[in-house]
Amino acid sequence: MTLLSAENLKVAIDGESLLDGISLEIRRGETLGLVGESGSGKSMTALALMRLLPERARFSGRVLFEGRDLSDADERELCDLRGRHMAMIFQEPMTSLNPVQTVSGQIAEAIRVHRKGSRAEAAGEGRLLFERVGLGGLEPTRFPHELSGGQRQRVLIAMAVALGPSLLIADEPATALDATTQADILALLQSLVADGMGLLFISHDLAVVAKISDRIAVMREGKILETTESRSLAGLRHPYSRAMLAASAIRPRQTNASCPIPQAGEGSGATRASNILEATGLTKSYGRLRAVDGVSLSMKLGETLALVGESGCGKSTLGRMILALEKPDAGAVRIAGEDFTEARGAEARRVRRRVQAVFQDPYGSFNPRMRVAEIIAEPLHLAAPVSADVRRAEARRLLEAVGLEARDAIKYAHEFSGGERQRIAIARALIVKPSLIVLDEAVSALDVTIRAQILDLLAALRESLGLSYFFISHDLAVVRAIADRVAVMKAGRIVEEGAVEDIFLRPQQAYTRTLLDATPQLDVGDGQ
Amino acid sequence: MRRAPANLVAGAAITALFVGMAALSLVWTPYDPTAFNVPERLRPPSFAHWFGTDHFGRDVFSMVMAGARTSIAVAVLAAGLGLAVGAPLGLLSASAGRLLDEAIMRANDVVFAFPALLLAILLTAVLGPGQLNAVLAIGLFNVPVFARLARGSAKALWAREFVLAARVAGKGPLRISAEHIYPNIADTLIVQGTVQFALGVLAEAGLSYVGLGAPPPTPSWGRMLAESQTLAGVAPWLAIFPGLAIALCVLGLNLFGDGLRDRLDPKLARAR
Numbered sequence: 083m084t085l086l087s088a089e090n091l092k093v094a095i096d097g098e099s100l101l102d103g104i105s106l107e108i109r110r111g112e113t114l115g116l117v118g119e120s121g122s123g124k125s126m127t128a129l130a131l132m133r134l135l136p137e138r139a140r141f142s143g144r145v146l147f148e149g150r151d152l153s154d155a156d157e158r159e160l161c162d163l164r165g166r167h168m169a170m171i172f173q174e175p176m177t178s179l180n181p182v183q184t185v186s187g188q189i190a191e192a193i194r195v196h197r198k199g200s201r202a203e204a205a206g207e208g209r210l211l212f213e214r215v216g217l218g219g220l221e222p223t224r225f226p227h228e229l230s231g232g233q234r235q236r237v238l239i240a241m242a243v244a245l246g247p248s249l250l251i252a253d254e255p256a257t258a259l260d261a262t263t264q265a266d267i268l269a270l271l272q273s274l275v276a277d278g279m280g281l282l283f284i285s286h287d288l289a290v291v292a293k294i295s296d297r298i299a300v301m302r303e304g305k306i307l308e309t310t311e312s313r314s315l316a317g318l319r320h321p322y323s324r325a326m327l328a329a330s331a332i333r334p335r336q337t338n339a340s341c342p343i344p345q346a347g348e349g350s351g352a353t354r355a356s357n358i359l360e361a362t363g364l365t366k367s368y369g370r371l372r373a374v375d376g377v378s379l380s381m382k383l384g385e386t387l388a389l390v391g392e393s394g395c396g397k398s399t400l401g402r403m404i405l406a407l408e409k410p411d412a413g414a415v416r417i418a419g420e421d422f423t424e425a426r427g428a429e430a431r432r433v434r435r436r437v438q439a440v441f442q443d444p445y446g447s448f449n450p451r452m453r454v455a456e457i458i459a460e461p462l463h464l465a466a467p468v469s470a471d472v473r474r475a476e477a478r479r480l481l482e483a484v485g486l487e488a489r490d491a492i493k494y495a496h497e498f499s500g501g502e503r504q505r506i507a508i509a510r511a512l513i514v515k516p517s518l519i520v521l522d523e524a525v526s527a528l529d530v531t532i533r534a535q536i537l538d539l540l541a542a543l544r545e546s547l548g549l550s551y552f553f554i555s556h557d558l559a560v561v562r563a564i565a566d567r568v569a570v571m572k573a574g575r576i577v578e579e580g581a582v583e584d585i586f587l588r589p590q591q592a593y594t595r596t597l598l599d600a601t602p603q604l605d606v607g608d609g610q
Numbered sequence: 611m612r613r614a615p616a617n618l619v620a621g622a623a624i625t626a627l628f629v630g631m632a633a634l635s636l637v638w639t640p641y642d643p644t645a646f647n648v649p650e651r652l653r654p655p656s657f658a659h660w661f662g663t664d665h666f667g668r669d670v671f672s673m674v675m676a677g678a679r680t681s682i683a684v685a686v687l688a689a690g691l692g693l694a695v696g697a698p699l700g701l702l703s704a705s706a707g708r709l710l711d712e713a714i715m716r717a718n719d720v721v722f723a724f725p726a727l728l729l730a731i732l733l734t735a736v737l738g739p740g741q742l743n744a745v746l747a748i749g750l751f752n753v754p755v756f757a758r759l760a761r762g763s764a765k766a767l768w769a770r771e772f773v774l775a776a777r778v779a780g781k782g783p784l785r786i787s788a789e790h791i792y793p794n795i796a797d798t799l800i801v802q803g804t805v806q807f808a809l810g811v812l813a814e815a816g817l818s819y820v821g822l823g824a825p826p827p828t829p830s831w832g833r834m835l836a837e838s839q840t841l842a843g844v845a846p847w848l849a850i851f852p853g854l855a856i857a858l859c860v861l862g863l864n865l866f867g868d869g870l871r872d873r874l875d876p877k878l879a880r881a882r
Binding site for chain 1: 770771772774775776777778779780781785789790793794
């Protein structure tokens with residue numbers, strides 16, 4: 083039975099069309115997955131259905147909810163409808179909760195806004211809800227900052243379903259969560275749908291959408307390209323959907339039996355060529371928290387080592403110690419046999435030329451006041467001084483090497499898209515011809531098609547330049563595509579380390595298996 | 611870019627008016643602001659004397675014009691002094707280790723702990739009255755304002771990835787402060803500069819009111835107010851015009867600073 087149907091929704095802000103004729107239908111007890119890349123209009127669709135559009139937005143179209151036409155509903159009716167009959171949860175649970183109110187207080191308030199009743203009744207109902215969302219053991223007097231990300235998302239779900247809405251809109255509800263937590267939240271949402279609620283599930287992640295949805299709608303540039311009639315991704319026919327699917331289904335890397343060591347004969351000897359990175363007993367504490375606890379790692383030249391683990395396990399701290407950005411409490415890092423931890427001055431600069439980095443945030447990695455040529459040439463500071471002309475020429479050469487154009491050199495970083503910015507960041511890392519690049523979640527913030535392109539670029543550069551990558555990621559699918567070896571990190575320690583196929587096919591540790599099981603697998607179905 | 615904010619336009623106009631008046635007074639005033647003309651004393655505002663004359667027969671309009679020069683010169687120099695000393699201190703504090711950071715910021719707190727104007731009065735009382743000493747005294751209490759602001763803004767930038775990238779490029783804290791941090795906090799410092807400029811105008815008026823500003827016969831708004839006190843009943847214009855000048859000048863600078871902040875920080879402008 084149809085719960086909500088939208089016909090020809092159009093939204094424009096300042097003359098710019100954001101939604102261009104969206105029509106969709108959600109039935110009771112059904113999940114409609116809405117998938118698309120960033121900027122495709124997914125969130126705007128959710129806001130349009132809830133009529134929570136920005137003031138300047140111009141809206142047209144028809145929304146029928148439980149047989150009622152919402153086109154002529156006034157703000158008061160809409161307010162009553164929201165929360166009581168249709169509810170919404172968002173990606174970032176911390177900003178959606180009031181930081182100075184206990185979680186039970188916030189649930190009780192959500193109930194009392196729409197329904198008369200005593201405080202005690204609302205509190206009792208709140209407790210039941212907590213149990214429903216799997217927070218039964220939680221002390222109700224906790225504040226949002228005392229909860230984990232997953233618990234916060236559960237609190238938000240409890241608030242959203244408090245009044246038994248018939249429709250829940252979930253906008254990237256699990257994107258900011260770790261794989262294991264994400265799996266729990268998806269299971270919770272599925273159980274709510276099983277009780278008869280309709281769910282509009284918005285995500286950029288095809289694997290997650292395929293796992294939870296009954297039908298899938300693909301969005302691009304404010305339009306719905308197609309809607310499948312089943313949960314199988316094989317039903318996707320549109321070329322764009324197929325391209326997105328292909329980009330999401332990352333192929334495991336074809337690895338040689340042994341790690342490739344290019345140009346083994348070059349250099350001053352076998353030892354120099356063999357170990358580009360050697361970290362021994364790295365330890366770092368912040369106050370009482372031991373972020374990294376006696377980690378030792380080594381990497382051969384030309385090898386890609388992936389470091390995986392959930393957020394807060396110490397991955398980034400370890401990466402920063404390897405980059406000598408963070409001084410370890412104990413332990414040492416050697417790059418190509420040379421000490422990096424204690425190195426100072428000219429010596430440190432020499433070692434630094436061999437190890438560069440690409441960071442996660444394609445928007446925060448560049449000084450907004452510098453032109454691309456200056457950004458890319460910045461590490462030349464590590465080499466002997468060269469003239470401005472040489473710097474510019476080098477920057478242009480590298481722009482072409484990473485698939486951009488030489489004339490982009492005079493632009494500013496904000497003129498580029500996320501994927502292009504990551505290419506600039508890679509060019510910056512390459513300019514001093516390093517042997518090792520630390521990639522800290524370097525593709526995590528990118529859309530799937532862009533991510534696939536950047537991974538291809540990284541693979542090509544590795545082949546042509548003989549690079550080694552220290553690849554920090556929480557995304558196991560990506561890791562499988564690029565790594566030779568994988569190290570699994572938990573609570574500051576490496577719990578398992580091995581060749582990529584061994585880790586994925588024959589994990590030895592329970593924690594590794596948990597991580598692997600929690601990763602949604604992309605089931606391409608019977609399609610080619 | 612959307613329409614220019616009204617406060618920016620109004621603030622800039624008022625500020626320009628006072629700066630223009632001060633500049634003009636260097637070459638021309640209707641009368642000599644220091645010349646006594648006893649027969650013409652205590653005249654109310656008229657066509658001949660727009661703002662009237664004081665008890666020595668000096669033209670009040672000419673004195674307000676020349677007084678703008680004193681106020682603006684002292685306030686600008688004091689704000690500049692605070693910026694020139696405070697901003698590098700703040701940048702250093704943000705990039706230095708814990709010990710130096712603590713030392714700089716606690717020294718800041720000591721200066722902050724004294725009421726600014728009281729401190730300035732104390733200082734000029736010790737150093738002796740005069741424009742230069744007024745600049746030093748007002749500038750001194752501007753230093754911690756800029757230092758703290760620069761440190762706070764810089765600290766936030768130090769956590770950003772482009773600073774990490776600069777560190778990976780092997781740049782030291784001083785170079786990063788100069789090349790990456792400073793250009794990104796300059797806007798904030800300029801806006802604060804207009805606020806300190808306005809406060810400086812007030813402080814200069816306060817100092818000369820108690821006789822610690824520019825010595826006579828240099829015209830000054832604060833001293834004009836002080837001298838008008840006993841004559842307020844007979845010649846209210848003696849208090850009204852310099853008072854109005856101070857208020858309007860400070861208002862203009864504050865509007866200008868506000869508008870500048872809206873213009874330079876697009877996020878804030880959109881939120882309004």
